[in-house]
Amino acid sequence: MVVCHSLPSELVTLFAAFDKDSDGRISPSELRVCMKTTLGEDVSAAEAEALVASVDADGDGLLDGDEFVRLVSAAEVMAEDERRRGLREAFGMYEMEGQGCITPTSLKRMLGRLGSEQGIDDCRAMICRFDLNGDGVLTFDEFIVMMNAS
Known part of the structure; x- marks a missing residue:
């Protein structure tokens, strides 16, 4: 397995789980499989490619450690935005x-x-x-x- 030293320690295990062939990069197909098995999210090949492309700084069609961190960070921001919208809706009811x-x-x-x-x-x-x-x-x-x- 290629160790990515730039990853925060809490993401090393997650990165390794997604990097099925242990080449130090996550392909869109690896992303799809792991999103389904670990997160229960079923994404299409096109969606996985779009996710990778959204943070793929070097344009190689794969995620390295830094790009993976950006993807995880973007997902966390989106989840927080969704949670905040739900709280705003609940607040409005009260x-x-x-x-x-x-x-x-x-x-x-x-x-x-x-x-x-x-x-x-x-x-x-x-x-x-x-x-x-x-x-x-x-x-x-x-x-x-x-x-x-x-």
Whole structure:
């Protein structure tokens, strides 16, 4: 196996798993196989080639260690963007229309819709736990902190 010294240590094992022929490079076909077996993602040959091409700095149609790191980083950014969109959508369900925040009243209303009847004091206590600036409501950033804590 060719060892790629430029890879962060946490990615060495992952790179080796994708580099089936141990040549120090990952081909689009190796990428496809490993995405299916390790991540459960079924990508077409064209999609795998496009993924490789998106970070292939030297134009050889293969991923070296640095290019692999860029691909993993891009995937992490895309996953975080998707997660943030989902959180924004969830936040929108709880916030009071036009307020841009979750109030005890809007939290009580949404919990009631979800079948969990809570008193207004209980809702204030729930908000207080994650209300970082002490204004009695949850902003989107405070909501993210709350969701990361659970």
